[in-house]
Amino acid sequence: MSYYRTFRGFFRIIFSLVYRWQVIGREHIPKEGPVILCANHISLWDPPLLGSGIERMVHFMAKEELFRIPVIGFLITKFGAFPVKRGAGDRAAIRTTLKVLEEGKILGIFPEGTRSKTGEVGEGMPGVAMFALKSQAQVIPVAIIGPYRMFRPIKIVYGKPIDLTALREAKSSGDTLKETTNLIMTHIKALRDHHRS
Template sequence: MMSFYDFAKRIVQGYFLLFFRYKVRGIENIPQEGSALLCANHISNRDPLLVGVTSSRKVHFMAKQELFRLPIIKQLLPHVGAFPVNRDAVGASTIKTTLKLLKSGHVIGIFPEGHRSKTEDLQEMKAGAAFFALKSRSMLVPVGIIGPYRLFKPVYVHFGPAIDVDAFITEHEDLDGKEQLHLLTELLSQRIDALIHGGVGVDKE
Protein backbone atom coordinates (compact mmCIF):
# COMPACT_ATOMS: atom_id res chain seq x y z
CA MET A 1 0.00 0.00 0.00
CA MET A 2 1.33 3.43 -0.97
CA SER A 3 2.24 5.67 1.97
CA PHE A 4 0.75 9.14 2.34
CA TYR A 5 4.24 10.57 1.73
CA ASP A 6 4.62 8.75 -1.59
CA PHE A 7 1.08 9.70 -2.63
CA ALA A 8 1.70 13.37 -1.82
CA LYS A 9 5.07 13.24 -3.58
CA ARG A 10 3.45 12.05 -6.82
CA ILE A 11 0.90 14.85 -6.67
CA VAL A 12 3.55 17.50 -6.11
CA GLN A 13 5.80 16.02 -8.80
CA GLY A 14 2.94 16.38 -11.26
CA TYR A 15 2.48 20.01 -10.25
CA PHE A 16 6.15 20.86 -10.79
CA LEU A 17 6.41 18.94 -14.04
CA LEU A 18 3.34 20.68 -15.44
CA PHE A 19 4.05 24.24 -14.34
CA PHE A 20 7.84 24.45 -13.91
CA ARG A 21 9.22 21.53 -15.93
CA TYR A 22 12.01 20.93 -13.46
CA LYS A 23 15.30 19.34 -14.52
CA VAL A 24 17.51 17.38 -12.14
CA ARG A 25 21.17 16.44 -12.22
CA GLY A 26 23.38 14.59 -9.78
CA ILE A 27 20.69 12.53 -8.07
CA GLU A 28 23.28 9.74 -7.80
CA ASN A 29 25.14 11.95 -5.30
CA ILE A 30 22.45 11.37 -2.68
CA PRO A 31 23.64 8.54 -0.39
CA GLN A 32 21.21 5.63 -0.69
CA GLU A 33 21.64 4.65 2.93
CA GLY A 34 22.70 6.32 6.14
CA SER A 35 22.04 9.84 7.32
CA ALA A 36 22.48 12.88 5.12
CA LEU A 37 21.70 16.58 5.02
CA LEU A 38 20.53 18.02 1.71
CA CYS A 39 21.71 21.65 1.90
CA ALA A 40 20.23 24.00 -0.68
CA ASN A 41 20.19 27.67 -1.50
CA HIS A 42 16.83 29.31 -0.86
CA ILE A 43 15.06 31.36 -3.55
CA SER A 44 11.36 30.57 -3.07
CA ASN A 45 8.75 29.13 -0.72
CA ARG A 46 8.52 26.29 -3.24
CA ASP A 47 12.09 25.13 -2.56
CA PRO A 48 11.31 22.54 0.16
CA LEU A 49 8.70 20.88 -2.05
CA LEU A 50 11.04 20.86 -5.04
CA VAL A 51 13.94 19.34 -3.10
CA GLY A 52 11.56 16.78 -1.60
CA VAL A 53 10.13 15.58 -4.91
CA THR A 54 13.50 15.45 -6.70
CA SER A 55 15.27 13.50 -3.94
CA SER A 56 15.55 9.73 -4.30
CA ARG A 57 14.90 9.37 -0.56
CA LYS A 58 12.30 10.67 1.86
CA VAL A 59 13.30 14.08 3.14
CA HIS A 60 12.39 15.52 6.54
CA PHE A 61 12.11 19.31 6.76
CA MET A 62 11.79 21.85 9.51
CA ALA A 63 8.57 23.82 9.08
CA LYS A 64 7.74 27.08 10.82
CA GLN A 65 5.86 26.35 14.02
CA GLU A 66 2.92 28.56 13.04
CA LEU A 67 1.86 25.95 10.48
CA PHE A 68 1.39 23.40 13.26
CA ARG A 69 -1.37 25.56 14.72
CA LEU A 70 -3.56 25.37 11.62
CA PRO A 71 -6.45 22.88 11.54
CA ILE A 72 -5.91 19.93 9.19
CA ILE A 73 -2.46 21.22 8.15
CA LYS A 74 -1.01 20.38 11.55
CA GLN A 75 -2.24 16.81 11.14
CA LEU A 76 -0.84 16.42 7.62
CA LEU A 77 2.63 17.87 8.19
CA PRO A 78 4.07 14.94 10.21
CA HIS A 79 2.98 12.56 7.43
CA VAL A 80 5.15 14.42 4.91
CA GLY A 81 8.21 14.44 7.15
CA ALA A 82 7.86 17.96 8.59
CA PHE A 83 8.58 18.97 12.17
CA PRO A 84 8.22 22.40 13.84
CA VAL A 85 10.90 25.05 14.27
CA ASN A 86 10.97 28.60 15.59
CA ARG A 87 12.94 30.33 12.86
CA ASP A 88 13.97 33.19 15.14
CA ALA A 89 15.41 30.98 17.86
CA VAL A 90 15.90 27.27 17.21
CA GLY A 91 15.00 25.52 20.44
CA ALA A 92 16.38 22.46 22.18
CA SER A 93 13.45 20.30 21.03
CA THR A 94 14.13 21.07 17.35
CA ILE A 95 17.84 20.29 17.77
CA LYS A 96 16.99 17.07 19.58
CA THR A 97 14.49 16.00 16.88
CA THR A 98 16.95 16.76 14.08
CA LEU A 99 19.81 14.84 15.67
CA LYS A 100 17.52 11.92 16.51
CA LEU A 101 16.40 11.66 12.87
CA LEU A 102 19.98 11.85 11.60
CA LYS A 103 21.31 9.32 14.08
CA SER A 104 18.49 6.99 12.96
CA GLY A 105 19.76 7.19 9.37
CA HIS A 106 17.23 9.64 7.91
CA VAL A 107 17.64 12.51 5.45
CA ILE A 108 17.11 16.13 6.48
CA GLY A 109 16.54 19.01 4.07
CA ILE A 110 17.93 22.33 5.24
CA PHE A 111 18.46 25.82 3.82
CA PRO A 112 21.63 27.12 5.50
CA GLU A 113 21.01 30.75 4.53
CA GLY A 114 18.06 30.78 6.92
CA HIS A 115 15.93 33.07 4.74
CA ARG A 116 15.10 33.42 1.05
CA SER A 117 17.53 35.33 -1.13
CA LYS A 118 15.98 38.31 -2.92
CA THR A 119 18.71 38.31 -5.57
CA GLU A 120 19.02 34.52 -6.04
CA ASP A 121 22.71 34.85 -5.14
CA LEU A 122 23.88 32.87 -2.15
CA GLN A 123 23.66 34.81 1.11
CA GLU A 124 25.95 34.37 4.07
CA MET A 125 25.26 30.93 5.49
CA LYS A 126 24.48 30.08 9.08
CA ALA A 127 26.36 27.24 10.77
CA GLY A 128 23.35 25.01 11.49
CA ALA A 129 23.91 22.48 8.70
CA ALA A 130 27.58 22.02 9.60
CA PHE A 131 26.68 21.76 13.29
CA PHE A 132 24.20 18.94 12.68
CA ALA A 133 26.60 17.17 10.31
CA LEU A 134 29.48 17.28 12.78
CA LYS A 135 27.34 16.16 15.70
CA SER A 136 25.79 13.23 13.83
CA ARG A 137 28.65 12.38 11.41
CA SER A 138 26.19 12.75 8.53
CA MET A 139 27.02 13.26 4.87
CA LEU A 140 26.50 16.79 3.55
CA VAL A 141 25.01 17.06 0.06
CA PRO A 142 25.19 20.54 -1.50
CA VAL A 143 22.16 21.40 -3.62
CA GLY A 144 21.89 24.22 -6.14
CA ILE A 145 18.44 25.47 -7.12
CA ILE A 146 18.60 27.61 -10.23
CA GLY A 147 15.53 29.64 -11.07
CA PRO A 148 13.69 31.83 -11.14
CA TYR A 149 10.37 30.01 -10.90
CA ARG A 150 8.38 31.06 -13.96
CA LEU A 151 5.33 29.29 -15.31
CA PHE A 152 6.22 26.78 -18.03
CA LYS A 153 9.93 27.65 -17.78
CA PRO A 154 12.33 25.07 -16.32
CA VAL A 155 13.85 25.35 -12.89
CA TYR A 156 17.02 23.37 -12.25
CA VAL A 157 18.03 21.27 -9.25
CA HIS A 158 21.61 20.05 -9.06
CA PHE A 159 22.76 17.69 -6.30
CA GLY A 160 26.52 18.00 -5.95
CA PRO A 161 29.01 15.40 -4.68
CA ALA A 162 28.55 14.73 -0.99
CA ILE A 163 31.01 15.99 1.60
CA ASP A 164 32.23 13.06 3.71
CA VAL A 165 32.09 14.53 7.20
CA ASP A 166 33.97 11.63 8.79
CA ALA A 167 36.86 12.23 6.39
CA PHE A 168 36.63 15.99 7.03
CA ILE A 169 36.90 15.48 10.80
CA THR A 170 39.89 13.16 10.38
CA GLU A 171 41.63 15.58 8.03
CA HIS A 172 41.10 18.51 10.40
CA GLU A 173 41.47 16.76 13.74
CA ASP A 174 44.07 19.36 14.75
CA LEU A 175 41.34 22.04 14.79
CA ASP A 176 38.98 22.64 17.68
CA GLY A 177 35.21 22.27 17.30
CA LYS A 178 34.59 25.94 16.57
CA GLU A 179 37.23 26.01 13.85
CA GLN A 180 35.88 22.83 12.25
CA LEU A 181 32.38 24.32 12.29
CA HIS A 182 33.56 27.49 10.54
CA LEU A 183 35.66 25.63 7.96
CA LEU A 184 32.92 23.14 7.11
CA THR A 185 30.37 25.95 6.72
CA GLU A 186 32.75 27.74 4.34
CA LEU A 187 33.33 24.56 2.33
CA LEU A 188 29.59 23.91 2.04
CA SER A 189 28.99 27.51 0.98
CA GLN A 190 31.60 27.22 -1.77
CA ARG A 191 30.10 23.95 -3.05
CA ILE A 192 26.55 25.36 -3.19
CA ASP A 193 27.74 28.57 -4.84
CA ALA A 194 29.57 26.55 -7.51
CA LEU A 195 26.38 24.64 -8.28
CA ILE A 196 24.32 27.84 -8.57
CA HIS A 197 26.78 29.47 -10.95
CA GLY A 198 27.43 26.40 -13.05
CA GLY A 199 30.81 25.61 -11.58
CA VAL A 200 30.21 21.90 -12.13
CA GLY A 201 27.97 22.24 -15.13
CA VAL A 202 24.21 22.55 -15.43
CA ASP A 203 22.64 21.57 -18.70
CA LYS A 204 20.15 24.27 -19.74
CA GLU A 205 19.07 22.85 -23.04
Protein backbone atom coordinates in the same frame (compact mmCIF):
# COMPACT_ATOMS: atom_id res chain seq x y z
CA MET B 1 4.95 7.01 4.18
CA SER B 2 1.92 6.45 1.93
CA TYR B 3 0.88 10.09 2.47
CA TYR B 4 4.41 11.16 1.63
CA ARG B 5 4.44 9.21 -1.64
CA THR B 6 1.06 10.63 -2.57
CA PHE B 7 2.13 14.22 -1.94
CA ARG B 8 5.46 13.65 -3.68
CA GLY B 9 3.66 12.28 -6.73
CA PHE B 10 1.37 15.31 -6.76
CA PHE B 11 4.30 17.75 -6.56
CA ARG B 12 6.18 15.88 -9.28
CA ILE B 13 3.23 16.44 -11.60
CA ILE B 14 3.18 20.15 -10.72
CA PHE B 15 6.92 20.55 -11.25
CA SER B 16 6.84 18.60 -14.52
CA LEU B 17 3.85 20.31 -16.11
CA VAL B 18 4.04 23.83 -14.70
CA TYR B 19 7.76 24.36 -14.16
CA ARG B 20 9.31 21.83 -16.57
CA TRP B 21 11.76 20.81 -13.89
CA GLN B 22 15.14 19.26 -14.57
CA VAL B 23 16.62 16.96 -11.92
CA ILE B 24 20.39 16.41 -12.06
CA GLY B 25 22.63 14.25 -9.87
CA ARG B 26 20.13 11.83 -8.31
CA GLU B 27 22.87 9.19 -8.44
CA HIS B 28 24.80 11.09 -5.75
CA ILE B 29 22.17 10.33 -3.11
CA PRO B 30 23.21 7.32 -0.96
CA LYS B 31 20.63 4.54 -1.05
CA GLU B 32 20.80 4.19 2.74
CA GLY B 33 22.30 5.83 5.81
CA PRO B 34 22.08 9.38 7.18
CA VAL B 35 22.23 12.25 4.71
CA ILE B 36 22.00 16.04 5.02
CA LEU B 37 20.79 17.81 1.88
CA CYS B 38 22.03 21.42 2.02
CA ALA B 39 20.33 23.68 -0.51
CA ASN B 40 20.10 27.37 -1.34
CA HIS B 41 16.69 28.90 -0.66
CA ILE B 42 14.77 31.01 -3.17
CA SER B 43 11.09 30.11 -2.75
CA LEU B 44 8.40 28.49 -0.59
CA TRP B 45 8.39 25.79 -3.27
CA ASP B 46 11.93 24.71 -2.33
CA PRO B 47 11.09 22.07 0.33
CA PRO B 48 8.72 20.05 -1.88
CA LEU B 49 11.12 20.45 -4.81
CA LEU B 50 14.04 19.19 -2.72
CA GLY B 51 12.05 16.18 -1.52
CA SER B 52 10.38 15.37 -4.84
CA GLY B 53 13.64 15.02 -6.76
CA ILE B 54 14.71 11.79 -5.02
CA GLU B 55 13.16 8.49 -3.94
CA ARG B 56 14.04 8.51 -0.23
CA MET B 57 11.90 10.47 2.23
CA VAL B 58 13.30 13.85 3.27
CA HIS B 59 12.63 15.39 6.71
CA PHE B 60 12.57 19.17 7.22
CA MET B 61 12.56 21.74 9.98
CA ALA B 62 9.69 24.22 9.65
CA LYS B 63 8.74 27.20 11.79
CA GLU B 64 6.33 26.13 14.50
CA GLU B 65 3.68 28.69 13.49
CA LEU B 66 2.93 26.66 10.35
CA PHE B 67 1.87 23.65 12.41
CA ARG B 68 -0.94 25.67 14.01
CA ILE B 69 -2.60 26.38 10.65
CA PRO B 70 -5.39 23.91 9.85
CA VAL B 71 -4.70 21.65 6.88
CA ILE B 72 -1.21 23.11 6.32
CA GLY B 73 0.01 21.75 9.66
CA PHE B 74 -1.34 18.31 8.75
CA LEU B 75 0.14 18.37 5.25
CA ILE B 76 3.65 19.47 6.21
CA THR B 77 3.75 16.89 9.01
CA LYS B 78 2.90 14.14 6.52
CA PHE B 79 5.54 15.57 4.17
CA GLY B 80 8.24 14.95 6.78
CA ALA B 81 8.45 18.31 8.58
CA PHE B 82 8.91 18.91 12.31
CA PRO B 83 8.61 22.22 14.21
CA VAL B 84 11.37 24.60 15.25
CA LYS B 85 11.17 27.90 17.14
CA ARG B 86 12.80 30.58 15.02
CA GLY B 87 15.27 32.96 16.60
CA ALA B 88 15.91 30.73 19.62
CA GLY B 89 18.07 27.77 20.50
CA ASP B 90 15.31 25.18 20.24
CA ARG B 91 16.79 22.16 22.04
CA ALA B 92 13.82 19.95 21.18
CA ALA B 93 14.27 20.66 17.47
CA ILE B 94 18.02 20.01 17.74
CA ARG B 95 17.38 16.67 19.45
CA THR B 96 14.80 15.74 16.82
CA THR B 97 17.21 16.65 14.02
CA LEU B 98 20.03 14.56 15.46
CA LYS B 99 17.59 11.68 16.05
CA VAL B 100 16.53 11.80 12.38
CA LEU B 101 20.18 11.41 11.39
CA GLU B 102 20.91 8.75 14.03
CA GLU B 103 18.08 6.70 12.54
CA GLY B 104 19.76 6.82 9.13
CA LYS B 105 17.24 9.17 7.52
CA ILE B 106 17.60 12.19 5.26
CA LEU B 107 17.45 15.76 6.55
CA GLY B 108 16.76 18.63 4.17
CA ILE B 109 18.04 22.00 5.33
CA PHE B 110 18.49 25.50 3.93
CA PRO B 111 21.68 26.85 5.58
CA GLU B 112 20.90 30.49 4.73
CA GLY B 113 17.97 30.29 7.16
CA THR B 114 15.69 32.43 5.01
CA ARG B 115 14.81 32.91 1.36
CA SER B 116 17.20 34.94 -0.79
CA LYS B 117 15.57 38.12 -2.08
CA THR B 118 18.06 38.45 -4.92
CA GLY B 119 18.33 34.81 -5.95
CA GLU B 120 22.02 34.81 -5.08
CA VAL B 121 23.52 32.38 -2.56
CA GLY B 122 24.01 34.13 0.78
CA GLU B 123 25.89 33.29 3.97
CA GLY B 124 25.11 30.10 5.82
CA MET B 125 24.10 29.81 9.47
CA PRO B 126 26.25 27.63 11.78
CA GLY B 127 23.43 25.22 12.60
CA VAL B 128 24.03 23.13 9.49
CA ALA B 129 27.71 22.75 10.43
CA MET B 130 26.77 21.60 13.93
CA PHE B 131 24.51 18.87 12.55
CA ALA B 132 27.13 17.85 10.01
CA LEU B 133 29.92 17.59 12.59
CA LYS B 134 27.86 15.94 15.33
CA SER B 135 26.64 13.20 13.01
CA GLN B 136 28.24 10.86 10.53
CA ALA B 137 25.80 11.89 7.84
CA GLN B 138 26.93 12.36 4.27
CA VAL B 139 26.51 16.03 3.38
CA ILE B 140 25.16 16.66 -0.12
CA PRO B 141 25.19 20.19 -1.58
CA VAL B 142 22.10 21.03 -3.62
CA ALA B 143 21.58 23.91 -6.03
CA ILE B 144 18.10 25.17 -6.84
CA ILE B 145 18.25 27.26 -9.99
CA GLY B 146 15.15 29.33 -10.71
CA PRO B 147 13.23 31.49 -10.72
CA TYR B 148 9.90 29.69 -10.43
CA ARG B 149 7.96 30.94 -13.45
CA MET B 150 5.18 29.08 -15.18
CA PHE B 151 6.37 27.01 -18.13
CA ARG B 152 9.97 28.08 -17.56
CA PRO B 153 12.52 25.39 -16.59
CA ILE B 154 13.69 25.11 -13.02
CA LYS B 155 16.68 22.97 -12.10
CA ILE B 156 17.55 21.08 -8.96
CA VAL B 157 21.09 19.73 -8.87
CA TYR B 158 22.29 17.23 -6.26
CA GLY B 159 26.08 17.32 -5.92
CA LYS B 160 28.64 14.80 -4.74
CA PRO B 161 29.09 14.33 -0.97
CA ILE B 162 31.40 16.87 0.69
CA ASP B 163 34.45 15.38 2.42
CA LEU B 164 34.31 16.57 6.04
CA THR B 165 36.78 14.03 7.44
CA ALA B 166 39.46 16.55 8.47
CA LEU B 167 36.93 18.93 10.03
CA ARG B 168 35.28 16.12 11.98
CA GLU B 169 38.66 15.06 13.33
CA ALA B 170 39.61 18.61 14.31
CA LYS B 171 38.92 20.00 17.77
CA SER B 172 35.41 21.44 17.81
CA SER B 173 35.37 25.24 18.03
CA GLY B 174 33.69 28.31 16.64
CA ASP B 175 36.30 28.42 13.89
CA THR B 176 35.55 24.81 12.94
CA LEU B 177 31.85 25.57 12.68
CA LYS B 178 32.52 28.63 10.56
CA GLU B 179 34.93 26.76 8.28
CA THR B 180 32.46 23.91 7.84
CA THR B 181 29.60 26.30 7.07
CA ASN B 182 31.71 28.20 4.53
CA LEU B 183 32.79 24.95 2.87
CA ILE B 184 29.19 23.81 2.47
CA MET B 185 28.07 27.18 1.07
CA THR B 186 31.03 27.24 -1.33
CA HIS B 187 29.98 23.86 -2.72
CA ILE B 188 26.37 24.99 -3.13
CA LYS B 189 27.45 28.16 -4.94
CA ALA B 190 29.90 26.30 -7.21
CA LEU B 191 27.20 23.79 -8.11
CA ARG B 192 24.75 26.58 -8.87
CA ASP B 193 27.23 28.56 -10.95
CA HIS B 194 28.25 25.48 -12.96
CA HIS B 195 24.68 24.53 -13.91
CA ARG B 196 23.25 28.03 -14.18
CA SER B 197 23.43 28.43 -17.94
